[in-house]
Amino acid sequence: MKSFVSVHDAPDIPALLHRAQHYKQHPFTTQPGHQKTLINLFFNPSLRTRLSTEKAGHQLGFQVITMDMAGGWQLEFEDGAVMNLDKAEHVREAAGVLSQYCDVLAVRAFPSLTDREADYADRIINAFREYATVPVVSLESAIRHPLQSLADCMTIAQHSQHLRTRPKVVLTWAPHPRRLPQAVANSFAEWMLAWGEVDLVIANPEGFDLAEEFRAGAQVQHNQREALRDADFVYTKNWSSYDDYGATADLSDWIVDEEKMALTNNAYFMHCLPVRRNVVVSDGVLDGGRSLVLEQAGNRVWAAQAVLEGVICDM
Amino acid sequence: MKSFVSVHDAPDIPALLHRAQHYKQHPFTTQPGHQKTLINLFFNPSLRTRLSTEKAGHQLGFQVITMDMAGGWQLEFEDGAVMNLDKAEHVREAAGVLSQYCDVLAVRAFPSLTDREADYADRIINAFREYATVPVVSLESAIRHPLQSLADCMTIAQHSQHLRTRPKVVLTWAPHPRRLPQAVANSFAEWMLAWGEVDLVIANPEGFDLAEEFRAGAQVQHNQREALRDADFVYTKNWSSYDDYGATADLSDWIVDEEKMALTNNAYFMHCLPVRRNVVVSDGVLDGGRSLVLEQAGNRVWAAQAVLEGVICDM
Amino acid sequence: MKSFVSVHDAPDIPALLHRAQHYKQHPFTTQPGHQKTLINLFFNPSLRTRLSTEKAGHQLGFQVITMDMAGGWQLEFEDGAVMNLDKAEHVREAAGVLSQYCDVLAVRAFPSLTDREADYADRIINAFREYATVPVVSLESAIRHPLQSLADCMTIAQHSQHLRTRPKVVLTWAPHPRRLPQAVANSFAEWMLAWGEVDLVIANPEGFDLAEEFRAGAQVQHNQREALRDADFVYTKNWSSYDDYGATADLSDWIVDEEKMALTNNAYFMHCLPVRRNVVVSDGVLDGGRSLVLEQAGNRVWAAQAVLEGVICDM
Numbered sequence: 003m004k005s006f007v008s009v010h011d012a013p014d015i016p017a018l019l020h021r022a023q024h025y026k027q028h029p030f031t032t033q034p035g036h037q038k039t040l041i042n043l044f045f046n047p048s049l050r051t052r053l054s055t056e057k058a059g060h061q062l063g064f065q066v067i068t069m070d071m072a073g074g075w076q077l078e079f080e081d082g083a084v085m086n087l088d089k090a091e092h093v094r095e096a097a098g099v100l101s102q103y104c105d106v107l108a109v110r111a112f113p114s115l116t117d118r119e120a121d122y123a124d125r126i127i128n129a130f131r132e133y134a135t136v137p138v139v140s141l142e143s144a145i146r147h148p149l150q151s152l153a154d155c156m157t158i159a160q161h162s163q164h165l166r167t168r169p170k171v172v173l174t175w176a177p178h179p180r181r182l183p184q185a186v187a188n189s190f191a192e193w194m195l196a197w198g199e200v201d202l203v204i205a206n207p208e209g210f211d212l213a214e215e216f217r218a219g220a221q222v223q224h225n226q227r228e229a230l231r232d233a234d235f236v237y238t239k240n241w242s243s244y245d246d247y248g249a250t251a252d253l254s255d256w257i258v259d260e261e262k263m264a265l266t267n268n269a270y271f272m273h274c275l276p277v278r279r280n281v282v283v284s285d286g287v288l289d290g291g292r293s294l295v296l297e298q299a300g301n302r303v304w305a306a307q308a309v310l311e312g313v314i315c316d317m
Numbered sequence: 318m319k320s321f322v323s324v325h326d327a328p329d330i331p332a333l334l335h336r337a338q339h340y341k342q343h344p345f346t347t348q349p350g351h352q353k354t355l356i357n358l359f360f361n362p363s364l365r366t367r368l369s370t371e372k373a374g375h376q377l378g379f380q381v382i383t384m385d386m387a388g389g390w391q392l393e394f395e396d397g398a399v400m401n402l403d404k405a406e407h408v409r410e411a412a413g414v415l416s417q418y419c420d421v422l423a424v425r426a427f428p429s430l431t432d433r434e435a436d437y438a439d440r441i442i443n444a445f446r447e448y449a450t451v452p453v454v455s456l457e458s459a460i461r462h463p464l465q466s467l468a469d470c471m472t473i474a475q476h477s478q479h480l481r482t483r484p485k486v487v488l489t490w491a492p493h494p495r496r497l498p499q500a501v502a503n504s505f506a507e508w509m510l511a512w513g514e515v516d517l518v519i520a521n522p523e524g525f526d527l528a529e530e531f532r533a534g535a536q537v538q539h540n541q542r543e544a545l546r547d548a549d550f551v552y553t554k555n556w557s558s559y560d561d562y563g564a565t566a567d568l569s570d571w572i573v574d575e576e577k578m579a580l581t582n583n584a585y586f587m588h589c590l591p592v593r594r595n596v597v598v599s600d601g602v603l604d605g606g607r608s609l610v611l612e613q614a615g616n617r618v619w620a621a622q623a624v625l626e627g628v629i630c631d632m
Numbered sequence: 633m634k635s636f637v638s639v640h641d642a643p644d645i646p647a648l649l650h651r652a653q654h655y656k657q658h659p660f661t662t663q664p665g666h667q668k669t670l671i672n673l674f675f676n677p678s679l680r681t682r683l684s685t686e687k688a689g690h691q692l693g694f695q696v697i698t699m700d701m702a703g704g705w706q707l708e709f710e711d712g713a714v715m716n717l718d719k720a721e722h723v724r725e726a727a728g729v730l731s732q733y734c735d736v737l738a739v740r741a742f743p744s745l746t747d748r749e750a751d752y753a754d755r756i757i758n759a760f761r762e763y764a765t766v767p768v769v770s771l772e773s774a775i776r777h778p779l780q781s782l783a784d785c786m787t788i789a790q791h792s793q794h795l796r797t798r799p800k801v802v803l804t805w806a807p808h809p810r811r812l813p814q815a816v817a818n819s820f821a822e823w824m825l826a827w828g829e830v831d832l833v834i835a836n837p838e839g840f841d842l843a844e845e846f847r848a849g850a851q852v853q854h855n856q857r858e859a860l861r862d863a864d865f866v867y868t869k870n871w872s873s874y875d876d877y878g879a880t881a882d883l884s885d886w887i888v889d890e891e892k893m894a895l896t897n898n899a900y901f902m903h904c905l906p907v908r909r910n911v912v913v914s915d916g917v918l919d920g921g922r923s924l925v926l927e928q929a930g931n932r933v934w935a936a937q938a939v940l941e942g943v944i945c946d947m
Contacts, residue, residue, distance in 0.1 A: 091906035276406035
């Protein structure tokens with residue numbers, strides 16, 4: 003891989019899953035990061051992504067440098083701009099300089115949730131990809147979270163082995179008090195469809211359909227209970243509206259609880275965390291024996307190792 | 318040790334002191350952290366504790382990841398909470414996830430100084446201890462600072478060797494312009510009493526007695542000059558009131574200066590730093606030949622190495 | 633070198649340049665930082681300096697700890713102060729403690745731009761130098777940026793080899809919307825003059841002459857076009873006024889553009905970055921084939937390696 007920003011960068015998903023699974027068994031097996039530097043650049047805060055990527059980098063032998071840019075560093079992205087306002091540096095220089103200080107540049111960006119066109123141009127990650135001379139890895143961008151999706155894919159693969167039939171995976175919208183990006187949902191759908199090993203159903207309220215480019219190929223249902231019937235995996239996540247961009251809705255009956263899970267084929271429960279207990283999901287489901295949320299978070303490390311190896315070795 | 322939150326976790330104080338002393342001579346002697354990760358989680362800022370623990374971790378071979386959570390990450394601690402307000406994650410998930418990313422989880426928390434019951438339940442550190450599946454090390458909690466106390470113990474042990482009699486250690490309250498936690502004082506008293514190698518006198522103004530659970534076994538005096546008489550070590554520290562919880566007092570005559578030190582048995586002066594010069598202690602005492610403050614700070618590294626080894630090797 | 637705060641600390645500039653050039657070819661050639669700790673202390677934010685110094689430290693084998701003090705930690709510098717206000721720690725203790733936690737202490741400070749006398753006393757870096765017991769390295773102080781200057785020197789040396797005559801280097805003031813320190817310009821002038829391998833001309837508007845101590849020995853011109861004539865290197869930088877301390881001026885015609893560069897001897901363009909495009913320099917010059925800005929930034933790593941080796945090995 004030259005970079006890792008979306009599923010389209012992954013030439014062979016099964017091979018990537020295989021490497022991630024290998025690292026889960028043998029974390030220190032190879033040291034492709036020996037005498038190399040990984041820079042993690044955070045334009046907004048992160049806990050899981052930061053820790054799992056740092057750990058992955060260390061385990062591959064990288065020197066890891068994490069930079070928190072939150073609040074500090076305003077980048078100019080426009081060509082030809084007269085930079086006499088608050089933008090201190092153009093992304094051309096920023097990416098050019100950082101490329102000399104590292105062998106892999108990992109970037110975390112975020113959407114405005116107010117300007118859909120700008121968000122879906124995924125400007126920050128794409129500008130770094132354009133101007134950096136080293137591989138760029140997304141630590142979540144405005145519209146995708148591919149390291150999360152790879153870890154989720156890995157988790158589903160591990161728990162599908164006993165199934166006699168092709169797994170039914172339901173990605174369901176759930177309530178949340180705040181306006182959240184579509185990145186995790188977009189990316190999850192994109193990966194499930196590209197992977198091709200599951201049947202994907204997306205359940206969301208009317209007005210909350212994901213962008214066409216991400217949901218094309220999945221079955222979309224606006225009746226959550228119907229969607230959940232016979233599911234093998236229930237992937238739960240809130241996202242704000244794409245159509246009425248950034249809007250949210252007070253639909254507390256979309257919570258995933260024991261009664262809803264009873265409609266499924268004894269499905270596993272999944273969520274990328276952090277999760278609002280008794281808003282998104284009931285305590286009973288989250289703490290129950292079918293919850294995979296901690297395993298998903300754990301798999302983030304192995305997914306990151308596979309991706310970092312992939313870009314540094316151009317596998 | 319399974320974890321290190323209070324003196325009660327230390328099965329053998331002399332053995333721990335011995336290991337700390339060993340590391341002071343041979344910092345790189347063992348590498349129990351090889352291919353292991355130490356995460357330091359700071360819910361409030363720290364200088365000495367952060368640097369000494371990071372250095373200790375490195376010297377034991379750990380990969381060290383430090384996360385500053387100040388201002389960023391609101392945790393829910395209540396069971397059954399409906400998380401529709403500002404708390405983004407329950408400590409159950411936080412501790413569960415972090416446990417997958419590290420082999421030792423070190424946590425720095427702090428008191429409210431307004432809600433005594435909540436503070437003395439030491440909720441943050443105890444929740445991590447309950448839900449983490451790896452050893453938890455306190456980098457100061459709401460009511461204790463055991464790594465500081467171990468370093469202090471080590472410092473006293475080193476400077477007691479020439480004494481013919483059992484050392485008299487006076488922990489004295491001193492003035493300060495801000496309201497401070499009781500953590501350092503509580504912990505120091507707890508360690509001195511558990512160690513059993515010194516006679517502990519606590520000198521503080523009326524209304525500033527430490528909580529019964531921490532001072533039981535020590536002699537408490539409200540006359541500083543009387544308390545200091547014949548002291549071998551004067552450990553100086555401000556703390557806010559336990560009884561009138563969080564209150565402070567403008568008692569500048571409790572400063573430790575040359576005249577007060579002249580009452581002692583040529584005592585050593587101790588303080589955990591940072592210290593307000595000419596408020597808590599006079600320049601003359603702090604810069605004098607009997608001041609151990611820098612040595613105390615230096616011993617933080619060796620204390621941390623002994624503790625990290627202790628929890629990772631279950632010594 | 634005992635420390636590295638100004639050019640006066642460098643006993644032999646050509647030898648230092650030679651080491652930096654050596655590390656550019658062989659980054660991992662020596663490990664003088666093995667089992668040693670480098671602490672980077674930032675009193676104001678930094679991107680290039682932080683990343684290049686961390687990378688340099690890692691490549692020399694140091695354990696690197698970076699502390700961001702911005703907003704957090706108010707130091708007292710006055711002797712005899714009664715510290716009952718907002719300063720929590722005296723630099724004597726801070727430097728004394730930090731010296732026990734590291735083998736090299738690197739410090740980034742900044743000027744007030746309001747109190748010239750205080751700024752030019754360079755209080756923070758000099759206090760650490762006075763009270764630390766380990767070598768102190770400046771990561772930019774109130775009035776100097778010697779690691780930048782060494783990297784600039786290295787860049788000029790590399791691109792001077794083809795010249796038949798002694799290079800003419802023009803340091804030119806340029807417009808900027810904000811009030812900036814004089815540190816980069818002061819330091820650049822100081823190094824060029826001490827190095828002695830170039831003819832230095834400083835071009836700036838009237839009222840923007842650098843302090844006498846930094847410009848003595850250079851030719852100062854107030855006509856930018858005249859100054860640029862036959863230049864081999866054009867080092868561009870804004871600085872606020874030394875005479876009318878901290879004042880700036882709206883002189884957009886001081887921009888460095890293609891028309892101005894046409895006056896030179898096909899000069900290389902230099903800037904320390906970050907740079908305001910089309911304010912300080914035109915896109916055409918910055919993106920043109922004679923721009924050395926990325927190379928300058930890259931050379932920061934090798935300059936830092938040479939300096940860290942220099943202070944740790946007392947070369």
